[in-house]
Every structure is written in C-alpha cells, then in structure tokens.
Amino acid sequence: MNPFSVQTLGSEGDVEKLNLDAQTRYLAGGTNLVDLMKHQIETPVSLVDLSEWEGASEIEKTGNGYRIGAMVTNTELANFAWREPSLSVLSQALLSGATVQLRNRATTGGNLLQRTRCYYFYDTAKPCNKREPGTGCSALTGMNRIHAIFGTSEQCIATHPSDMAVALMALNASVSVKTAMGKNRDIALREFYCTPGETPERENVLEQGDLITSVYIPAGTRGTQHYYKVRDRASYAFALVSVAAALELNEETIHSVSLSFGGVGTIPWYPKKALEILQGNKFSVQLLEKAIDAELADAKTFGSNDFKPGLLRRVFLSVMLSLAQRQKKQPGHEGALYENR
Amino acid sequence: MSAIHINGESYPLPDDPRTTLLDFLHQNLSLFGTKKGCDHGQCGACTVLVDGQRMNACLMLAFQLKGKNITTIEGIGSNTELHPLQQAFIEKDAFQCGYCTSGQICSGVALLNEMAQSDPSIVSAQQDCSTREDIAERMSGNLCRCGAYPNIVDAIEQVIALERQS
Incomplete structure (x- = not known):
C-alpha cells in the first residue's frame, strides 16, 4: 500500500474545508477501497476518513419515502428493509450480497461506488482500459463468463457488481450529493451510472470531490417483490444474472411493475424497453416474452458469456410468473413473494 | 480518545x-x-x-x-473457561488443521446473537429453511480448506440448542 495522508470529516458541512484533489478518496467502510489499495489499483495520496461523520448513519422514514444515510451499513439497511414490505426487494438484494462480515462493514454510499470484479481489472499484469485507459480490454477476447451483455463497448465489458444498486434502481431511488463547493444536488440512480463508451474509467456522474450523503427511496405500493440471483455457488458470489422485480396486478392488468437486472450490465441495468411493453397491459406469458425479447435485442455476448441472454430470459419469466401467481391469489399483496413472508 | x-x-x-x-x-x-x-x-x-x-x-x-x-x-473465553462454542468445536471435532478456527469461532459467536435477535439471512428471508441451512448461509464468509463444514455446523447447532434450552 502506498503512503497516504488522512483527513477526517466530522459533519457534512465540513466538506468545503477538505483538501480534495484527484488523488483524494473518501474512505467509508473500506471493504473495497482498502482491498484495491492493497492491489495497487487505487493509489490515493490522501484519504478522507468518514468513520466519525455525524448524522450519516441514520435511516429516516417520512410520509413520502425513506432517507438512507450514506454511512448506514448494508446489514442495518437489510434489517430495516426486511421490516418494510415495500422495501422487501432491497432487503433480499442486500442479503444476497457478500458475507455478514462484509455487510457489517460496507456502507450504502460505498456499495454504490464499488468497483467491478472483472478478473483483468484486478490483474495489474494485464491490459485494462478501466484501470489504465488506452491499454486495451483483456476481457473482450479472454475469459468473459462473468461479463456484461448490456451497455458494453469496445473499450470495456466489465459487469457492475452491486446487488443493492439493482434493487435501488427498481425502487426508483435517487442519490443525494454534497459537492466540493458545498452545494447539494440530487441524482436519479437511473441516471447516476455511466456505461463505459470511450471512457470506461468514468463510472458515474460524480465530479471530483462530490460526496454521497444519502440515498432516497420514494414511498409507494409496489406489490409482490422478489430478488432472484443466479450465481456459481449458493452463497458469497457475485451474480451471473439477477432480477429485481415488483408486480402489482389489477385483476388481469399490470397496474405497476418495477424491474432491474444485475450481473448482465456494465451498470445496474434498467430495462426500459421491457417496462414500456409491460406497463398497463394485460398480463400474459406472451407479453412477458415480448418484453424480455425486446430488451435482449440489444444484448451482445462475447463467447464465455453466451449463456447469459437465455439465462436472463428464463429467470425473468420465472420471477414474473411467480409474482403474478401471488398477486392473483392475494390481490393487493405487498411484500416478499413467499407465502409466509 | x-x-x-x-x-x-x-x-x-x-x-x-x-x-x-x-x-x-x-x-x-x-x-x-x-x-x-x-x-x-x-x-x-x-x-x-x-x-x-x-x-x-x-x-x-x-x-x-x-x-x-x-x-x-x-x-472470547477466559483462561479458565472456554466459551460454549469453543467447547462445542472440540466436542464436535469441528476442525482439522485449525487455521480457520479462530475466525470460524468469532464468526459463530456473532451468529448466535444475530439469530437470537432474528436478523434475517437470505435463506430465512426467502423461504422456510432448516436451522442447518440457515447456519451454512450465515457462515459463508468463513472458508475451511479442510472441509470441516458439517462439524462446524454441528457445533453451532449444538450451542443454539443449548441456548434455547436455557
């Protein structure tokens, strides 16, 4: 690990007093950043320690929604969301990710900013445009079983690793940010991430020194919810494919549907085309197939991940049919899919 | 401070x-x-x-x-008395080389509290599951190269049963 200096943030109002340059990183739980520093992938000259940041570890429930402080841990958020039927999919996504040890340490803000687990991003002996722009993408012709099928470019096909962000995207969350100049701004999560394009090193719309202060989830009924994650082992593995979904039927019609896909995009994938086809229409298997096929029309595979479109299609159909079954059995149901939840 | x-x-x-x-x-x-x-x-x-x-x-x-x-x-324990989970690891032969054991026991001690306060895991959250399945999921952050997993689960299950009795 390279030497670095440490600054401390005591409160949100102190951001303007920090010395923030391109070589400064905010350090929250550190479960990803410290690891990247050990690998010499991140080599900050200065860290801003957030562990004493007052007021950033609270969850506020209001009439309009939920305000999640940036330093709320993944465990705290999972446990809270578990008790809120309208946030069930978020709890399931969080509990699907990492391990208890990591979730106890990892934070809401940090989870959103975690870096890809692409093998070549981590292997400093190999070219990687995300780690070292202009060197090339080893995954394009290499081992790309875990890589993306949506939002890729000739420069990068690395998958976004977060489960939490997938659920938050389905829940239409937004990110609140304090800029280095002390200004506040809110960004819809669906507009927060950048696909790699020609600049894979740029992963989101944050500017230098921007600090995520909280995440906001609007309240509302969303119907029956489920997070289904397919991975190479039963626990503690990143998603090959995941589907976050919520469905509310009004008799046979789709009253509301929320969707997002993980493990398949260079960013947590918001399936606009599928949603446009589904929303407000009569629920049927044919409609589901039409929706997922429209989304998959844009998918591009790279050899080892050729299985992903088919897998995503099957998982999507299975999840949506299960949600519809529960809605038909119990109209107006709100919460997790399973019978006794 | x-x-x-x-x-x-x-x-x-x-x-x-x-x-x-x-x-x-x-x-x-x-x-x-x-x-x-x-x-x-x-x-x-x-x-x-x-x-x-x-x-x-x-x-x-x-x-x-x-x-x-x-x-x-x-x-975790004291010089004169082992923690019940340490004792259970001995009784259930929950280790071979022992390198992962201190991490397994610390993790298991926390797990006992988490389950006692009904914190959800992904298997308990999504479906009916046995205590063993739940323990296995909650302990997935602790690898054992010797593969002592069944006995580790036995040890934790034994302490959970003891705690429930008392």
Whole structure:
C-alpha cells in the first residue's frame, strides 16, 4: 500500500474545508477501497476518513419515502428493509450480497461506488482500459463468463457488481450529493451510472470531490417483490444474472411493475424497453416474452458469456410468473413473494 | 480518545495509517490468534468482533477504529473457561488443521446473537429453511480448506440448542 495522508470529516458541512484533489478518496467502510489499495489499483495520496461523520448513519422514514444515510451499513439497511414490505426487494438484494462480515462493514454510499470484479481489472499484469485507459480490454477476447451483455463497448465489458444498486434502481431511488463547493444536488440512480463508451474509467456522474450523503427511496405500493440471483455457488458470489422485480396486478392488468437486472450490465441495468411493453397491459406469458425479447435485442455476448441472454430470459419469466401467481391469489399483496413472508 | 480497545485493554493507534487491524494485532500486540488467510476479505480467517459485530480485520485500517471495542479469539473465553462454542468445536471435532478456527469461532459467536435477535439471512428471508441451512448461509464468509463444514455446523447447532434450552 502506498503512503497516504488522512483527513477526517466530522459533519457534512465540513466538506468545503477538505483538501480534495484527484488523488483524494473518501474512505467509508473500506471493504473495497482498502482491498484495491492493497492491489495497487487505487493509489490515493490522501484519504478522507468518514468513520466519525455525524448524522450519516441514520435511516429516516417520512410520509413520502425513506432517507438512507450514506454511512448506514448494508446489514442495518437489510434489517430495516426486511421490516418494510415495500422495501422487501432491497432487503433480499442486500442479503444476497457478500458475507455478514462484509455487510457489517460496507456502507450504502460505498456499495454504490464499488468497483467491478472483472478478473483483468484486478490483474495489474494485464491490459485494462478501466484501470489504465488506452491499454486495451483483456476481457473482450479472454475469459468473459462473468461479463456484461448490456451497455458494453469496445473499450470495456466489465459487469457492475452491486446487488443493492439493482434493487435501488427498481425502487426508483435517487442519490443525494454534497459537492466540493458545498452545494447539494440530487441524482436519479437511473441516471447516476455511466456505461463505459470511450471512457470506461468514468463510472458515474460524480465530479471530483462530490460526496454521497444519502440515498432516497420514494414511498409507494409496489406489490409482490422478489430478488432472484443466479450465481456459481449458493452463497458469497457475485451474480451471473439477477432480477429485481415488483408486480402489482389489477385483476388481469399490470397496474405497476418495477424491474432491474444485475450481473448482465456494465451498470445496474434498467430495462426500459421491457417496462414500456409491460406497463398497463394485460398480463400474459406472451407479453412477458415480448418484453424480455425486446430488451435482449440489444444484448451482445462475447463467447464465455453466451449463456447469459437465455439465462436472463428464463429467470425473468420465472420471477414474473411467480409474482403474478401471488398477486392473483392475494390481490393487493405487498411484500416478499413467499407465502409466509 | 485516540485509542483502540482490544479484549478490554486500551492501546494507542499505530503511527502508520496503512496498518490494518489484522497487522496491528500481529505486529504491535503479538496477538496471533487472529489469522491472516487471503488478506483480501475473502476467507474470513481474520474475523473479529467490532462492538460485537463480526468483521474482516484485514480490510479495516486500524485508525478507523478509534474508540471501538474489538474482541479477538483471545477475548472470547477466559483462561479458565472456554466459551460454549469453543467447547462445542472440540466436542464436535469441528476442525482439522485449525487455521480457520479462530475466525470460524468469532464468526459463530456473532451468529448466535444475530439469530437470537432474528436478523434475517437470505435463506430465512426467502423461504422456510432448516436451522442447518440457515447456519451454512450465515457462515459463508468463513472458508475451511479442510472441509470441516458439517462439524462446524454441528457445533453451532449444538450451542443454539443449548441456548434455547436455557
């Protein structure tokens, strides 16, 4: 690990007093950043320690929604969301990710900013445009079983690793940010991430020194919810494919549907085309197939991940049919899919 | 308050901010019970309790733990009495080489509290499951190269049963 200096943030109002340059990183739980520093992938000259940041570890429930402080841990958020039927999919996504040890340490803000687990991003002996722009993408012709099928470019096909962000995207969350100049701004999560394009090193719309202060989830009924994650082992593995979904039927019609896909995009994938086809229409298997096929029309595979479109299609159909079954059995149901939840 | 509290004793924080909690335990305090396995948060051998919550000591920089209470395997039982889970690991033959054991036990001790307060896991959240399935999921952050998993689950299950009886 390279030497670095440490600054401390005591409160949100102190951001303007920090010395923030391109070589400064905010350090929250550190479960990803410290690891990247050990690998010499991140080599900050200065860290801003957030562990004493007052007021950033609270969850506020209001009439309009939920305000999640940036330093709320993944465990705290999972446990809270578990008790809120309208946030069930978020709890399931969080509990699907990492391990208890990591979730106890990892934070809401940090989870959103975690870096890809692409093998070549981590292997400093190999070219990687995300780690070292202009060197090339080893995954394009290499081992790309875990890589993306949506939002890729000739420069990068690395998958976004977060489960939490997938659920938050389905829940239409937004990110609140304090800029280095002390200004506040809110960004819809669906507009927060950048696909790699020609600049894979740029992963989101944050500017230098921007600090995520909280995440906001609007309240509302969303119907029956489920997070289904397919991975190479039963626990503690990143998603090959995941589907976050919520469905509310009004008799046979789709009253509301929320969707997002993980493990398949260079960013947590918001399936606009599928949603446009589904929303407000009569629920049927044919409609589901039409929706997922429209989304998959844009998918591009790279050899080892050729299985992903088919897998995503099957998982999507299975999840949506299960949600519809529960809605038909119990109209107006709100919460997790399973019978006794 | 620039001290860190480990097993009830207070220590000054290390001068070098690059020092992880794991390296601090080894290099500054000669507490070698906590093991360095992968050093990347993947194996769980370095699991310790921070204010009662299990975390990977290899991924935490010590300076971030100012004022926190850390419990390592050396602080789980006492010199005269083992923690019930330590005793259960012996009775159930829950280890072979023993390298992962301190992390397994620290993790298991936290698990007992988490289950007692009904914190959800992904298997308990999504479906009906047996206690063994639930334990296996909750312990997935602790790898055992010898494959002692069934006996580790046996040991934890035994202590859960004991606690429920009492």
